[in-house]
Amino acid sequence: MSFSVIGELLNTTRDPIRNAVxxxxxxxxxxxxxxxxxxxxxxxxxxxxAGVQAEQAELHWLIDTVQAVATVPLCIDSPDxxxxxxxxxxxxxxxxxxxxxxxxxxxxxxxxxxQGRPCQVIALCLDDSGMxxxxxxxxxxxxxxxxxxxxxxxxxxxxxxxxxxxxxxxDTRNGPGALAAVAAVKQQCPGVKTVCGLxxxxxxLPARRIIxxxxxxxxxxxxxxxxxxxxxDRELTAALATxxxxxxxxxxxxxxxxxxxxxKVPG
Amino acid sequence: MSFSVIGELLNTTRDPIRNAVxxxxxxxxxxxxxxxxxxxxxxxxxxxxAGVQAEQAELHWLIDTVQAVATVPLCIDSPDxxxxxxxxxxxxxxxxxxxxxxxxxxxxxxxxxxQGRPCQVIALCLDDSGMxxxxxxxxxxxxxxxxxxxxxxxxxxxxxxxxxxxxxxxDTRNGPGALAAVAAVKQQCPGVKTVCGLxxxxxxLPARRIIxxxxxxxxxxxxxxxxxxxxxDRELTAALATxxxxxxxxxxxxxxxxxxxxxKVPG
Numbered sequence: 001m002s003f004s005v006i007g008e009l010l011n012t013t014r015d016p017i018r019n020a021v022x023x024x025x026x027x028x029x030x031x032x033x034x035x036x037x038x039x040x041x042x043x044x045x046x047x048x049x050a051g052v053q054a055e056q057a058e059l060h061w062l063i064d065t066v067q068a069v070a071t072v073p074l075c076i077d078s079p080d081x082x083x084x085x086x087x088x089x090x091x092x093x094x095x096x097x098x099x100x101x102x103x104x105x106x107x108x109x110x111x112x113x114x115q116g117r118p119c120q121v122i123a124l125c126l127d128d129s130g131m132x133x134x135x136x137x138x139x140x141x142x143x144x145x146x147x148x149x150x151x152x153x154x155x156x157x158x159x160x161x162x163x164x165x166x167x168x169x170x171d172t173r174n175g176p177g178a179l180a181a182v183a184a185v186k187q188q189c190p191g192v193k194t195v196c197g198l199x200x201x202x203x204x205l206p207a208r209r210i211i212x213x214x215x216x217x218x219x220x221x222x223x224x225x226x227x228x229x230x231x232x233d234r235e236l237t238a239a240l241a242t243x244x245x246x247x248x249x250x251x252x253x254x255x256x257x258x259x260x261x262x263x264k265v266p267g
Numbered sequence: 268m269s270f271s272v273i274g275e276l277l278n279t280t281r282d283p284i285r286n287a288v289x290x291x292x293x294x295x296x297x298x299x300x301x302x303x304x305x306x307x308x309x310x311x312x313x314x315x316x317a318g319v320q321a322e323q324a325e326l327h328w329l330i331d332t333v334q335a336v337a338t339v340p341l342c343i344d345s346p347d348x349x350x351x352x353x354x355x356x357x358x359x360x361x362x363x364x365x366x367x368x369x370x371x372x373x374x375x376x377x378x379x380x381x382q383g384r385p386c387q388v389i390a391l392c393l394d395d396s397g398m399x400x401x402x403x404x405x406x407x408x409x410x411x412x413x414x415x416x417x418x419x420x421x422x423x424x425x426x427x428x429x430x431x432x433x434x435x436x437x438d439t440r441n442g443p444g445a446l447a448a449v450a451a452v453k454q455q456c457p458g459v460k461t462v463c464g465l466x467x468x469x470x471x472l473p474a475r476r477i478i479x480x481x482x483x484x485x486x487x488x489x490x491x492x493x494x495x496x497x498x499x500d501r502e503l504t505a506a507l508a509t510x511x512x513x514x515x516x517x518x519x520x521x522x523x524x525x526x527x528x529x530x531k532v533p534g
Contacts, residue, residue: 166513176515179488215513221485242481246446246478246482246485247442253436
Protein backbone atom coordinates (compact mmCIF):
# COMPACT_ATOMS: atom_id res chain seq x y z
CA MET A 1 0.00 0.00 0.00
CA SER A 2 0.92 3.62 -0.34
CA PHE A 3 -1.32 6.24 1.17
CA SER A 4 -1.36 10.02 0.97
CA VAL A 5 -3.07 12.35 3.42
CA ILE A 6 -4.68 15.44 1.90
CA GLY A 7 -5.22 17.85 4.79
CA GLU A 8 -8.76 19.16 4.44
CA LEU A 9 -8.91 21.89 7.04
CA LEU A 10 -8.36 25.00 4.89
CA ASN A 11 -11.87 25.12 3.48
CA THR A 12 -14.05 28.19 3.76
CA THR A 13 -17.16 26.11 4.32
CA ARG A 14 -15.69 25.79 7.84
CA ASP A 15 -16.62 28.90 9.82
CA PRO A 16 -13.22 29.63 11.41
CA ILE A 17 -11.55 29.38 8.02
CA ARG A 18 -14.16 31.53 6.29
CA ASN A 19 -13.57 34.22 8.91
CA ALA A 20 -9.79 33.89 8.77
CA VAL A 21 -9.75 34.16 4.98
CA UNK A 22 -12.25 37.04 4.90
CA UNK A 23 -10.08 38.93 7.41
CA UNK A 24 -6.82 37.84 5.80
CA UNK A 25 -5.57 36.41 9.10
CA UNK A 26 -2.25 35.02 7.93
CA UNK A 27 -1.29 33.57 11.31
CA UNK A 28 -4.46 31.48 11.71
CA UNK A 29 -3.99 29.96 8.28
CA UNK A 30 -0.27 29.32 8.51
CA UNK A 31 -0.61 27.69 11.91
CA UNK A 32 -3.05 25.21 10.40
CA UNK A 33 -0.72 24.53 7.50
CA UNK A 34 2.14 23.74 9.88
CA UNK A 35 0.00 21.62 12.20
CA UNK A 36 -1.41 19.61 9.30
CA UNK A 37 2.08 19.02 7.91
CA UNK A 38 3.44 17.99 11.29
CA UNK A 39 0.54 15.56 11.61
CA UNK A 40 1.39 13.85 8.35
CA UNK A 41 -0.39 15.78 5.60
CA UNK A 42 1.19 15.04 2.20
CA UNK A 43 -0.89 17.76 0.49
CA UNK A 44 -2.64 20.86 1.86
CA UNK A 45 -6.08 21.32 0.34
CA UNK A 46 -7.18 24.93 -0.24
CA UNK A 47 -10.84 25.61 -0.94
CA UNK A 48 -12.52 28.99 -1.02
CA UNK A 49 -15.67 27.83 -2.74
CA ALA A 50 -17.92 29.09 0.05
CA GLY A 51 -17.18 32.69 -0.93
CA VAL A 52 -18.98 32.52 -4.28
CA GLN A 53 -18.15 35.97 -5.62
CA ALA A 54 -14.79 36.19 -3.93
CA GLU A 55 -13.62 32.64 -4.62
CA GLN A 56 -10.79 33.55 -6.95
CA ALA A 57 -9.37 36.47 -4.98
CA GLU A 58 -9.62 34.50 -1.76
CA LEU A 59 -7.96 31.49 -3.34
CA HIS A 60 -5.05 33.58 -4.56
CA TRP A 61 -4.51 35.07 -1.11
CA LEU A 62 -4.84 31.63 0.46
CA ILE A 63 -2.35 30.05 -1.94
CA ASP A 64 0.22 32.74 -1.27
CA THR A 65 -0.32 32.53 2.48
CA VAL A 66 -0.09 28.75 2.58
CA GLN A 67 2.92 28.51 0.31
CA ALA A 68 4.91 30.84 2.54
CA VAL A 69 5.14 28.03 5.10
CA ALA A 70 4.21 24.86 3.21
CA THR A 71 6.79 22.14 2.69
CA VAL A 72 4.32 19.93 0.78
CA PRO A 73 2.32 20.58 -2.40
CA LEU A 74 -1.07 22.27 -2.40
CA CYS A 75 -4.29 20.66 -3.49
CA ILE A 76 -6.21 23.28 -5.45
CA ASP A 77 -9.85 22.58 -4.68
CA SER A 78 -12.48 24.25 -6.84
CA PRO A 79 -15.38 23.17 -9.04
CA ASP A 80 -14.61 26.08 -11.38
CA UNK A 81 -12.02 25.44 -14.13
CA UNK A 82 -11.52 29.18 -14.55
CA UNK A 83 -10.60 29.57 -10.89
CA UNK A 84 -8.15 26.69 -11.17
CA UNK A 85 -6.74 28.19 -14.38
CA UNK A 86 -6.06 31.44 -12.56
CA UNK A 87 -3.99 29.66 -9.91
CA UNK A 88 -1.28 27.97 -11.94
CA UNK A 89 1.13 30.89 -12.18
CA UNK A 90 1.13 31.43 -8.41
CA UNK A 91 2.14 27.86 -7.56
CA UNK A 92 5.73 27.23 -6.59
CA UNK A 93 5.55 23.43 -6.93
CA UNK A 94 3.40 21.02 -8.96
CA UNK A 95 -0.02 20.86 -7.28
CA UNK A 96 -2.75 18.33 -6.93
CA UNK A 97 -5.83 19.51 -8.83
CA UNK A 98 -9.18 18.86 -7.13
CA UNK A 99 -11.01 18.11 -9.33
CA UNK A 100 -11.92 17.18 -12.85
CA UNK A 101 -15.23 15.42 -13.58
CA UNK A 102 -17.08 14.25 -16.69
CA UNK A 103 -19.51 17.17 -16.42
CA UNK A 104 -19.55 19.20 -19.62
CA UNK A 105 -18.66 22.49 -17.93
CA UNK A 106 -15.61 20.98 -16.21
CA UNK A 107 -14.27 18.21 -18.41
CA UNK A 108 -12.89 19.90 -21.53
CA UNK A 109 -11.84 23.20 -19.89
CA UNK A 110 -9.81 21.35 -17.27
CA UNK A 111 -8.39 18.79 -19.68
CA UNK A 112 -7.02 21.59 -21.82
CA UNK A 113 -5.28 23.45 -19.03
CA UNK A 114 -3.77 20.24 -17.62
CA GLN A 115 -1.92 19.46 -20.84
CA GLY A 116 1.78 19.95 -20.37
CA ARG A 117 1.50 20.90 -16.72
CA PRO A 118 3.05 18.53 -14.19
CA CYS A 119 0.51 17.81 -11.49
CA GLN A 120 -1.57 15.21 -9.69
CA VAL A 121 -5.27 15.17 -10.65
CA ILE A 122 -8.28 14.09 -8.63
CA ALA A 123 -10.94 12.83 -11.06
CA LEU A 124 -14.47 12.37 -9.74
CA CYS A 125 -16.70 9.69 -11.28
CA LEU A 126 -19.38 12.32 -11.74
CA ASP A 127 -21.15 13.31 -14.93
CA ASP A 128 -24.12 15.48 -15.84
CA SER A 129 -26.52 12.69 -14.91
CA GLY A 130 -25.21 12.72 -11.33
CA MET A 131 -23.70 9.99 -9.20
CA UNK A 132 -22.89 6.59 -10.72
CA UNK A 133 -25.74 4.11 -10.21
CA UNK A 134 -23.51 1.13 -9.44
CA UNK A 135 -19.93 -0.15 -9.43
CA UNK A 136 -20.05 -0.98 -13.13
CA UNK A 137 -20.95 2.62 -13.93
CA UNK A 138 -18.25 3.88 -11.57
CA UNK A 139 -15.66 1.81 -13.42
CA UNK A 140 -16.91 2.96 -16.82
CA UNK A 141 -16.53 6.59 -15.78
CA UNK A 142 -13.14 5.91 -14.20
CA UNK A 143 -11.93 4.42 -17.48
CA UNK A 144 -13.15 7.44 -19.45
CA UNK A 145 -11.36 9.79 -17.06
CA UNK A 146 -8.16 7.74 -17.14
CA UNK A 147 -8.17 7.55 -20.93
CA UNK A 148 -8.74 11.28 -21.31
CA UNK A 149 -6.16 12.33 -18.73
CA UNK A 150 -3.40 9.97 -19.82
CA UNK A 151 -4.17 11.05 -23.39
CA UNK A 152 -3.21 14.58 -22.32
CA UNK A 153 0.08 13.36 -20.93
CA UNK A 154 -0.85 12.95 -17.27
CA UNK A 155 0.97 9.85 -16.01
CA UNK A 156 -1.39 7.06 -14.93
CA UNK A 157 -0.07 7.13 -11.38
CA UNK A 158 -0.80 10.86 -11.15
CA UNK A 159 -4.52 10.22 -11.77
CA UNK A 160 -6.51 9.87 -8.54
CA UNK A 161 -9.96 8.39 -9.17
CA UNK A 162 -12.61 9.35 -6.62
CA UNK A 163 -15.45 6.82 -6.93
CA UNK A 164 -17.63 9.18 -4.82
CA UNK A 165 -18.58 8.12 -1.35
CA UNK A 166 -22.20 8.63 -0.28
CA UNK A 167 -23.36 8.70 3.33
CA UNK A 168 -24.33 5.42 4.91
CA UNK A 169 -27.12 7.35 6.65
CA UNK A 170 -29.01 7.75 3.38
CA ASP A 171 -28.61 4.12 2.30
CA THR A 172 -26.87 1.36 4.22
CA ARG A 173 -25.67 -0.10 0.93
CA ASN A 174 -23.36 2.90 0.56
CA GLY A 175 -20.69 1.41 2.85
CA PRO A 176 -20.27 -1.84 0.93
CA GLY A 177 -20.75 0.13 -2.29
CA ALA A 178 -17.81 2.43 -1.58
CA LEU A 179 -15.55 -0.48 -0.65
CA ALA A 180 -16.53 -2.40 -3.76
CA ALA A 181 -16.04 0.66 -5.96
CA VAL A 182 -12.48 1.24 -4.78
CA ALA A 183 -11.59 -2.42 -5.27
CA ALA A 184 -13.19 -2.48 -8.71
CA VAL A 185 -11.47 0.70 -9.92
CA LYS A 186 -8.09 -0.63 -8.75
CA GLN A 187 -8.75 -3.85 -10.63
CA GLN A 188 -10.16 -2.27 -13.80
CA CYS A 189 -7.51 0.43 -14.09
CA PRO A 190 -4.28 -1.13 -12.80
CA GLY A 191 -1.75 1.53 -11.80
CA VAL A 192 -4.26 4.30 -11.20
CA LYS A 193 -4.63 5.83 -7.74
CA THR A 194 -7.86 6.09 -5.76
CA VAL A 195 -8.96 8.81 -3.37
CA CYS A 196 -12.06 9.96 -1.52
CA GLY A 197 -13.39 12.55 0.86
CA LEU A 198 -13.31 10.34 3.94
CA UNK A 199 -15.96 12.00 6.06
CA UNK A 200 -18.66 11.86 3.37
CA UNK A 201 -19.45 8.36 4.65
CA UNK A 202 -20.50 9.60 8.09
CA UNK A 203 -22.66 12.58 7.09
CA UNK A 204 -25.90 12.74 9.05
CA LEU A 205 -24.86 10.39 11.85
CA PRO A 206 -23.64 10.99 15.41
CA ALA A 207 -20.05 10.36 16.47
CA ARG A 208 -18.79 10.84 12.94
CA ARG A 209 -15.14 10.50 13.91
CA ILE A 210 -15.68 6.90 14.99
CA ILE A 211 -17.19 6.11 11.60
CA UNK A 212 -14.40 7.89 9.73
CA UNK A 213 -11.64 6.08 11.58
CA UNK A 214 -13.29 2.69 11.08
CA UNK A 215 -13.96 3.37 7.39
CA UNK A 216 -10.36 4.37 6.67
CA UNK A 217 -8.75 0.94 7.36
CA UNK A 218 -11.50 -0.78 5.40
CA UNK A 219 -11.01 1.51 2.39
CA UNK A 220 -7.22 1.27 2.51
CA UNK A 221 -7.42 -2.51 2.59
CA UNK A 222 -9.43 -2.34 -0.65
CA UNK A 223 -6.84 -0.17 -2.32
CA UNK A 224 -7.56 3.43 -1.37
CA UNK A 225 -4.41 5.49 -1.99
CA UNK A 226 -5.37 8.78 -0.42
CA UNK A 227 -8.10 10.76 1.27
CA UNK A 228 -9.13 14.25 2.15
CA UNK A 229 -9.25 14.06 5.92
CA UNK A 230 -8.51 15.92 9.12
CA UNK A 231 -4.86 15.20 9.98
CA UNK A 232 -5.39 16.76 13.42
CA ASP A 233 -7.81 13.98 14.41
CA ARG A 234 -5.32 11.99 16.46
CA GLU A 235 -7.44 8.88 16.68
CA LEU A 236 -7.77 8.93 12.90
CA THR A 237 -4.03 9.28 12.34
CA ALA A 238 -3.48 6.51 14.92
CA ALA A 239 -5.81 4.32 12.87
CA LEU A 240 -3.81 5.22 9.76
CA ALA A 241 -0.44 4.38 11.33
CA THR A 242 -1.91 1.12 12.63
CA UNK A 243 -3.43 0.23 9.28
CA UNK A 244 -0.08 0.73 7.57
CA UNK A 245 1.47 -1.65 10.08
CA UNK A 246 -1.30 -4.24 9.83
CA UNK A 247 -1.14 -4.22 6.04
CA UNK A 248 2.59 -4.89 6.12
CA UNK A 249 3.81 -1.42 5.17
CA UNK A 250 5.75 -0.54 8.32
CA UNK A 251 9.15 -2.24 8.61
CA UNK A 252 9.88 -3.29 12.20
CA UNK A 253 6.69 -1.44 13.25
CA UNK A 254 8.81 1.69 13.46
CA UNK A 255 6.16 4.01 12.02
CA UNK A 256 3.64 2.75 14.53
CA UNK A 257 6.08 3.02 17.41
CA UNK A 258 7.03 6.55 16.36
CA UNK A 259 3.37 7.48 16.20
CA UNK A 260 2.79 6.13 19.71
CA UNK A 261 5.81 7.97 21.05
CA UNK A 262 4.93 11.24 19.32
CA UNK A 263 1.29 11.16 20.34
CA LYS A 264 1.84 9.75 23.83
CA VAL A 265 -0.91 7.30 22.91
CA PRO A 266 -2.50 5.82 26.02
CA GLY A 267 -3.78 2.71 24.25
CA MET B 268 -21.61 -10.63 7.61
CA SER B 269 -22.50 -12.22 10.90
CA PHE B 270 -20.20 -11.76 13.86
CA SER B 271 -20.11 -13.29 17.32
CA VAL B 272 -18.33 -11.85 20.32
CA ILE B 273 -16.71 -14.39 22.66
CA GLY B 274 -16.11 -12.54 25.92
CA GLU B 275 -12.56 -13.37 26.97
CA LEU B 276 -12.32 -11.92 30.44
CA LEU B 277 -12.89 -15.03 32.59
CA ASN B 278 -9.40 -16.44 32.16
CA THR B 279 -7.19 -17.28 35.11
CA THR B 280 -4.10 -16.06 33.31
CA ARG B 281 -5.50 -12.64 34.27
CA ASP B 282 -4.52 -11.89 37.88
CA PRO B 283 -7.89 -10.63 39.18
CA ILE B 284 -9.61 -13.70 37.77
CA ARG B 285 -7.01 -16.10 39.12
CA ASN B 286 -7.53 -14.59 42.56
CA ALA B 287 -11.31 -14.56 42.28
CA VAL B 288 -11.40 -18.19 41.18
CA UNK B 289 -8.88 -19.32 43.82
CA UNK B 290 -10.98 -17.62 46.52
CA UNK B 291 -14.28 -18.70 44.97
CA UNK B 292 -15.49 -15.09 44.82
CA UNK B 293 -18.84 -15.66 43.16
CA UNK B 294 -19.77 -11.97 43.00
CA UNK B 295 -16.63 -10.89 41.14
CA UNK B 296 -17.16 -13.56 38.51
CA UNK B 297 -20.89 -13.07 38.06
CA UNK B 298 -20.50 -9.31 37.73
CA UNK B 299 -18.09 -9.88 34.84
CA UNK B 300 -20.50 -12.32 33.21
CA UNK B 301 -23.31 -9.78 33.37
CA UNK B 302 -21.17 -6.89 32.18
CA UNK B 303 -19.82 -8.90 29.24
CA UNK B 304 -23.34 -9.95 28.25
CA UNK B 305 -24.65 -6.41 28.51
CA UNK B 306 -21.77 -5.29 26.29
CA UNK B 307 -22.69 -7.73 23.56
CA UNK B 308 -20.94 -11.01 24.35
CA UNK B 309 -22.58 -13.90 22.49
CA UNK B 310 -20.50 -16.47 24.40
CA UNK B 311 -18.70 -16.33 27.75
CA UNK B 312 -15.28 -17.95 27.58
CA UNK B 313 -14.16 -19.78 30.74
CA UNK B 314 -10.50 -20.73 31.07
CA UNK B 315 -8.79 -22.02 34.19
CA UNK B 316 -5.68 -23.26 32.43
CA ALA B 317 -3.37 -21.13 34.58
CA GLY B 318 -4.10 -23.30 37.60
CA VAL B 319 -2.35 -26.39 36.22
CA GLN B 320 -3.16 -28.86 39.01
CA ALA B 321 -6.50 -27.31 39.86
CA GLU B 322 -7.71 -26.70 36.31
CA GLN B 323 -10.57 -29.16 36.37
CA ALA B 324 -11.92 -28.33 39.82
CA GLU B 325 -11.64 -24.62 39.12
CA LEU B 326 -13.36 -25.02 35.77
CA HIS B 327 -16.27 -26.85 37.34
CA TRP B 328 -16.75 -24.15 39.96
CA LEU B 329 -16.41 -21.46 37.30
CA ILE B 330 -18.96 -23.11 35.00
CA ASP B 331 -21.50 -23.43 37.81
CA THR B 332 -20.89 -19.85 38.92
CA VAL B 333 -21.15 -18.41 35.43
CA GLN B 334 -24.21 -20.40 34.45
CA ALA B 335 -26.13 -19.13 37.44
CA VAL B 336 -26.36 -15.73 35.73
CA ALA B 337 -25.49 -16.39 32.08
CA THR B 338 -28.10 -15.88 29.39
CA VAL B 339 -25.69 -16.91 26.61
CA PRO B 340 -23.72 -20.14 26.06
CA LEU B 341 -20.33 -20.78 27.58
CA CYS B 342 -17.14 -21.27 25.63
CA ILE B 343 -15.22 -24.06 27.36
CA ASP B 344 -11.59 -23.14 26.93
CA SER B 345 -8.97 -25.78 27.68
CA PRO B 346 -6.11 -27.48 25.84
CA ASP B 347 -6.90 -30.69 27.75
CA UNK B 348 -9.55 -33.01 26.21
CA UNK B 349 -10.01 -34.71 29.58
CA UNK B 350 -10.87 -31.43 31.25
CA UNK B 351 -13.35 -30.64 28.49
CA UNK B 352 -14.80 -34.15 28.78
CA UNK B 353 -15.41 -33.58 32.48
CA UNK B 354 -17.45 -30.45 31.79
CA UNK B 355 -20.23 -31.73 29.53
CA UNK B 356 -22.61 -32.95 32.20
CA UNK B 357 -22.53 -29.62 34.05
CA UNK B 358 -23.55 -27.56 31.03
CA UNK B 359 -27.14 -26.37 30.83
CA UNK B 360 -27.00 -25.35 27.17
CA UNK B 361 -24.92 -26.42 24.15
CA UNK B 362 -21.47 -24.83 24.55
CA UNK B 363 -18.77 -23.65 22.26
CA UNK B 364 -15.70 -25.88 22.64
CA UNK B 365 -12.34 -24.10 22.58
CA UNK B 366 -10.55 -25.91 21.07
CA UNK B 367 -9.71 -28.87 18.93
CA UNK B 368 -6.43 -28.98 16.98
CA UNK B 369 -4.64 -31.49 14.75
CA UNK B 370 -2.18 -32.30 17.55
CA UNK B 371 -2.17 -36.01 18.31
CA UNK B 372 -3.00 -35.58 21.99
CA UNK B 373 -6.03 -33.41 21.24
CA UNK B 374 -7.44 -34.46 17.89
CA UNK B 375 -8.86 -37.97 18.40
CA UNK B 376 -9.85 -37.59 22.08
CA UNK B 377 -11.85 -34.45 21.31
CA UNK B 378 -13.34 -35.79 18.08
CA UNK B 379 -14.71 -38.76 19.98
CA UNK B 380 -16.38 -36.77 22.71
CA UNK B 381 -17.91 -34.31 20.23
CA GLN B 382 -19.81 -37.03 18.41
CA GLY B 383 -23.52 -36.73 19.10
CA ARG B 384 -23.15 -33.65 21.28
CA PRO B 385 -24.69 -30.43 19.97
CA CYS B 386 -22.11 -27.68 20.20
CA GLN B 387 -20.02 -25.10 18.38
CA VAL B 388 -16.35 -26.04 17.94
CA ILE B 389 -13.31 -23.81 17.59
CA ALA B 390 -10.72 -25.66 15.52
CA LEU B 391 -7.16 -24.31 15.50
CA CYS B 392 -4.99 -24.81 12.41
CA LEU B 393 -2.29 -26.20 14.67
CA ASP B 394 -0.56 -29.58 14.43
CA ASP B 395 2.41 -31.23 16.10
CA SER B 396 4.80 -29.40 13.77
CA GLY B 397 3.55 -26.04 15.08
CA MET B 398 2.05 -23.06 13.30
CA UNK B 399 1.18 -23.28 9.60
CA UNK B 400 3.99 -21.97 7.43
CA UNK B 401 1.76 -20.18 4.95
CA UNK B 402 -1.83 -19.66 3.81
CA UNK B 403 -1.79 -22.84 1.72
CA UNK B 404 -0.86 -24.86 4.80
CA UNK B 405 -3.51 -23.06 6.86
CA UNK B 406 -6.16 -24.03 4.29
CA UNK B 407 -4.96 -27.62 4.15
CA UNK B 408 -5.28 -27.93 7.91
CA UNK B 409 -8.65 -26.17 7.89
CA UNK B 410 -9.92 -28.69 5.37
CA UNK B 411 -8.70 -31.62 7.48
CA UNK B 412 -10.43 -30.19 10.54
CA UNK B 413 -13.66 -29.50 8.66
CA UNK B 414 -13.72 -32.99 7.14
CA UNK B 415 -13.11 -34.67 10.49
CA UNK B 416 -15.63 -32.58 12.42
CA UNK B 417 -18.43 -32.75 9.88
CA UNK B 418 -17.72 -36.48 9.62
CA UNK B 419 -18.62 -36.70 13.30
CA UNK B 420 -21.90 -34.93 12.70
CA UNK B 421 -20.91 -31.38 13.60
CA UNK B 422 -22.75 -29.07 11.17
CA UNK B 423 -20.40 -27.12 8.91
CA UNK B 424 -21.65 -23.79 10.25
CA UNK B 425 -20.86 -24.92 13.81
CA UNK B 426 -17.17 -25.30 12.94
CA UNK B 427 -15.12 -22.20 13.71
CA UNK B 428 -11.71 -22.31 12.04
CA UNK B 429 -9.00 -20.30 13.81
CA UNK B 430 -6.19 -19.73 11.27
CA UNK B 431 -3.95 -18.62 14.20
CA UNK B 432 -2.95 -15.00 14.43
CA UNK B 433 0.69 -14.24 15.22
CA UNK B 434 1.91 -10.89 16.54
CA UNK B 435 2.87 -8.27 14.03
CA UNK B 436 5.71 -7.35 16.39
CA UNK B 437 7.56 -10.59 15.57
CA ASP B 438 7.09 -10.30 11.81
CA THR B 439 5.35 -7.50 9.95
CA ARG B 440 4.07 -10.05 7.43
CA ASN B 441 1.79 -11.44 10.14
CA GLY B 442 -0.85 -8.74 9.60
CA PRO B 443 -1.34 -9.37 5.88
CA GLY B 444 -0.89 -13.08 6.59
CA ALA B 445 -3.79 -13.20 9.04
CA LEU B 446 -6.07 -11.26 6.68
CA ALA B 447 -5.16 -13.51 3.77
CA ALA B 448 -5.66 -16.65 5.86
CA VAL B 449 -9.19 -15.71 6.88
CA ALA B 450 -10.13 -14.86 3.30
CA ALA B 451 -8.59 -18.08 2.01
CA VAL B 452 -10.30 -20.31 4.57
CA LYS B 453 -13.67 -18.71 3.79
CA GLN B 454 -13.08 -19.33 0.10
CA GLN B 455 -11.70 -22.87 0.44
CA CYS B 456 -14.34 -24.06 2.91
CA PRO B 457 -17.55 -22.25 1.96
CA GLY B 458 -20.04 -22.23 4.84
CA VAL B 459 -17.49 -22.70 7.60
CA LYS B 460 -17.04 -20.00 10.26
CA THR B 461 -13.77 -18.28 11.14
CA VAL B 462 -12.60 -17.02 14.51
CA CYS B 463 -9.45 -15.73 16.20
CA GLY B 464 -8.06 -14.44 19.44
CA LEU B 465 -8.11 -10.78 18.45
CA UNK B 466 -5.40 -9.42 20.72
CA UNK B 467 -2.75 -11.91 19.58
CA UNK B 468 -1.98 -9.50 16.76
CA UNK B 469 -0.85 -6.73 19.11
CA UNK B 470 1.33 -8.74 21.51
CA UNK B 471 4.60 -6.99 22.31
CA LEU B 472 3.58 -3.53 21.10
CA PRO B 473 2.43 -0.42 22.95
CA ALA B 474 -1.15 0.86 22.78
CA ARG B 475 -2.45 -2.61 22.02
CA ARG B 476 -6.09 -1.54 22.11
CA ILE B 477 -5.59 0.73 19.11
CA ILE B 478 -4.14 -2.16 17.14
CA UNK B 479 -6.94 -4.52 18.20
CA UNK B 480 -9.68 -2.10 17.21
CA UNK B 481 -8.09 -1.40 13.83
CA UNK B 482 -7.48 -5.09 13.16
CA UNK B 483 -11.08 -6.08 13.90
CA UNK B 484 -12.71 -4.21 10.97
CA UNK B 485 -10.01 -5.46 8.61
CA UNK B 486 -10.52 -9.08 9.69
CA UNK B 487 -14.32 -8.84 9.58
CA UNK B 488 -14.16 -7.43 6.07
CA UNK B 489 -12.19 -10.54 5.04
CA UNK B 490 -14.80 -12.85 6.52
CA UNK B 491 -14.03 -13.23 10.22
CA UNK B 492 -17.17 -14.49 11.98
CA UNK B 493 -16.14 -14.20 15.59
CA UNK B 494 -13.36 -13.36 18.00
CA UNK B 495 -12.28 -13.78 21.56
CA UNK B 496 -12.09 -10.20 22.70
CA UNK B 497 -12.75 -7.85 25.61
CA UNK B 498 -16.39 -6.75 25.30
CA UNK B 499 -15.79 -4.09 27.96
CA ASP B 500 -13.39 -2.22 25.68
CA ARG B 501 -15.85 0.44 24.57
CA GLU B 502 -13.77 1.71 21.70
CA LEU B 503 -13.50 -1.83 20.42
CA THR B 504 -17.25 -2.43 20.60
CA ALA B 505 -17.79 0.96 18.94
CA ALA B 506 -15.52 -0.21 16.13
CA LEU B 507 -17.56 -3.41 15.89
CA ALA B 508 -20.92 -1.60 15.73
CA THR B 509 -19.47 0.74 13.11
CA UNK B 510 -18.01 -2.09 11.07
CA UNK B 511 -21.38 -3.84 10.99
CA UNK B 512 -22.91 -0.63 9.68
CA UNK B 513 -20.18 0.03 7.12
CA UNK B 514 -20.40 -3.52 5.80
CA UNK B 515 -24.15 -3.15 5.27
CA UNK B 516 -25.33 -5.26 8.20
CA UNK B 517 -27.22 -2.61 10.16
CA UNK B 518 -30.62 -1.71 8.74
CA UNK B 519 -31.31 2.05 9.04
CA UNK B 520 -28.07 2.33 11.08
CA UNK B 521 -30.15 1.45 14.13
CA UNK B 522 -27.51 -0.76 15.75
CA UNK B 523 -24.95 2.01 15.41
CA UNK B 524 -27.35 4.64 16.73
CA UNK B 525 -28.27 2.41 19.67
CA UNK B 526 -24.60 1.90 20.41
CA UNK B 527 -23.98 5.65 20.39
CA UNK B 528 -26.98 6.28 22.63
CA UNK B 529 -26.08 3.50 25.07
CA UNK B 530 -22.43 4.45 25.29
CA LYS B 531 -22.93 8.21 25.19
CA VAL B 532 -20.22 8.18 22.55
CA PRO B 533 -18.59 11.59 22.25
CA GLY B 534 -17.38 11.02 18.68
